Amino acid sequence: MEDMIKGNHVFAEAAIRAGARFYAGYPITPSTEIMEYLSTRMDEVGGVFIQAESEQSSMNILVGAAASGVRCFTASSSVGMTLKQEAISHLADEDLPYLAINVVRYGNGLGTLLSGQSDYHRDTRGGGSGDYRNFVLSPYSLPEAVELISHAFDLGDKYRMGAILHTEASLGQMMEPCGFPEMKTVERREGCIDGTFSKERISPLYRDRYSEALEMKERYDRAKENEQMWKSEHVDDAEYVMVAYGLAGRSVIGTVEQLRKEGHKVGYIRPITLWPYPEKAFEEVNPDVKGFISIEENATGQMVDDIALTLKKSDMRSKPVYCLAYAYGVPTMKKIKADFIKIKNGEMKEVY
């Protein structure tokens, strides 16, 4: 059996094993242990570790590293990620890949230290200016996080896009058995900034914006078509399909199992990529399904919008979509089951 390791340490080590050799960041609860771990680990693998003076500065340091073709990453939480938005938009404009780990803490502004999923819209839509997109991946366990971190770097290199590992306080802080793959060695990307000017670089003020716009849209459409990831069970005969990601998704797995044993025909879809949203998962759902239920750790319901948008593209566009928004904390199976019964009994109104 593998060792019990703390989530934040898993995220850090997974990035190292994936070949990342540059980290710049700033401490913020509940992500700080990522940086503390790397303050010695980076040295051991001959990488660069910088504790910068702010989240915004560390993200700009990452601009320099990403521009230099080095596999690089940072980690923060919610309000710290807010400070990084300007640089995230800039990195998108420059077609530079990187990984940003967002260990979400619930709330607006300074927020709280509670686990939550209140950054869904911000991370999938982007908080910086312009119409860029990032890959957003959300693990439900530490072993899955290890896989997704390596995959996120590869996606970034393939599409010249940034990736966000969108997780939450509880996963960062908890411990569970987790192993790691062998250490990977990654070469610097070609044609990057290294002083030699081997590749022409045109200033933002002089670039051909129209053809770039067409290319960007085509690239994002390609990513949407090819990179959706999800897990689902019991959807082909389900009367109700629960949709939840991350740790809420983990609760839903057990909830569906229990409800099935009690005779309820429920299934679940657990999105793994939040961008691109796994629209294809919905194609497998029983066409006679009675409704979809979004289960989220926020106040207003955010992912529920994406479920509705997905359904609009299909023949299921008039199916009701409910939302169980539990504010903060990982919802218990008991709570979800109780609310499911209410929905089934018609005691709760749908959102869409």
Added chain:
Amino acid sequence: MKVKVRQERCKECGICVANCPKKAISFSKEISVTGYRPVVVDDDLCIGCGICYKMCPDWVFEILGDRG
């Protein structure tokens, strides 16, 4: 010729005219393609000291040195 002048680059700022130790630089009567009256260098007065090259913000001058 001691100094080559790229007249299309001159913006008539006057810095070279003011700094030339031999007063060898003046504004042309003609208007250049960019709409300015570019500078001209009187080769007889010019000593090739290079101060115009040094002070010009628009990279107008080339001092030819011994090749001139």
Added chain:
Amino acid sequence: MAVAKKVPEILTNQISYCPGCGHGVVVRLIAECIEELGMERNSVWSIGVGCYSLMGASLDLDKIDSLHGRGAAVCTGIKRCNPDTLVVSYQGDGDAYSIGIGESVSAAYRNENITVITVNNTNYGMTGGQMSATTMPGQRTTTSPLGRDCETTGMPMKFPEMIAGSFPDVAYVARGATTTPANVTKLKKYIMNAFKAQMGKEGYSLVEVLSPCPTNWKMTPLQAIDRINNELVDYYPLGELKTREDK
């Protein structure tokens, strides 16, 4: 016998600056130093946000456009990945001393082995001449149309003094100007010293340059030069504030 002087090959298209602007001189001096050091194909320039943002199209060397004020942070990332490459952050007083003050100070504080060149024209030029951290007392700008009132806005910032005074380990700090042939000659030496400090891995180097801004100062180029020579150098003295030997 006259010495041949030709603008470096790495400077290509003309930059569309205002007549008499100092940027053209500073850019040329940096390019001359890079050429003399043989570093044309081993240099990276970070171009900040300001009038000089337009110069990317005129430079035949490796470069990146950085967000407003963040040049020192971006250069930190580039230098850590390319330790033997000459990395230069080109910024204005607005870019480096207001929005970028955190990044600018922190690069010096960490003694990052980069060179920062700040072009100080006592206003935010590109956006039409607003007050900046280095606007002089009584100076009229579009956000201080009655003249800067230092009682409510503070005294102008002396960034090189701050750095040289606060961080004893930095490699080299100087302030120059583009306003007389002698000043241009000295400024080139300061830039060369800064680059040599970087190449010798001695630490952080900074050169601030007092530059005329005729358009926003509402002056002719020659009047703007006089303003620097007669007024600004009293408050912003020229010279080396920290030399490579004072360690």
